Amino acid sequence: MAKEFISNTIRKQRFMNDEMTQKELAEAVGVSRQTIVAMEQGKYSPSLELAFRIAHVFKMPFDEVFQYNADKDPLWTKKKKRNNLN
Amino acid sequence: MHNKEKQTLFTLITSIVLMIIYAVIIYQKRVVPDPEIINDMQFWGKYFLLFIPVAIVSMIVCYIIFAIVNKIVTSEDIEDVSDERDKLIELRSVRISHWIFTFGFILAMGTQALGMETWVMMVTFIVSGVVSSLVSELAKFVMYRRGF
DSSP: OOOTTEEEOHHHHHHHTTSOOHHHHHHHHTSOHHHHHHHHTTSOOOOHHHHHHHHHHTTOOHHHHEEEOGGGOHHHHHHHHHHHHO | OOHHHHHHHHHHHHHHHHHHHHHHHHIIIIITTOGGGGGOHHHHHHHHHHHHHHHHHHHHHHHHHHHHHHHHHHOOOOOOOOOHHHHHHHHHHHHHHHHHHHHHHHHHHHHHHTTOOHHHHHHHHHHHHHHHHHHHHHHHHHHHHHOO
């Protein structure tokens, strides 16, 4: 599911790792290339398990590969609006 | 178009074509010579059961042809990896299909409660089965297109 508040740097990390192809990354973490494409385009947020595997392949800390922006999270924005109304 | 999208679209079209061909054959061979047969439950039972192996074998043959044509045209193998995204899409499409068929089942029971003929119930079953399967494939295609 596309979630604007979760972003990733997979494309950048692939570039930094000798231009690793989407296929190579897909094979390394056991998913299809289409799933990697969907993640890079921000159309799909992976499970925690897959996200950790991707970070492990790039040998990077988790938060270097995946970022969470609370300001864009509808859960908090809705709560903020409700609190402002009250 | 990615392989999964192509496969889903192919399944959608193949199921429609197979269903139409099977229905036309049965209609011409059995219903045209004896129109009263549509009220015979044994007729419905026999042709429902016969459709299952016919559909499975035809789909396998069609998939083999699809894989060969796809390999020749794109020189790419069809990935047989089913990852978490595929499973989520499958789960969602099965849920949609389940609700449509449940609605069809209730509708079929409704036809009997209203005192309609048996064939109306059987046709409602078939239509709801076909619609649920088609909508499920269509939903899969849409989900693959938009990411999930």
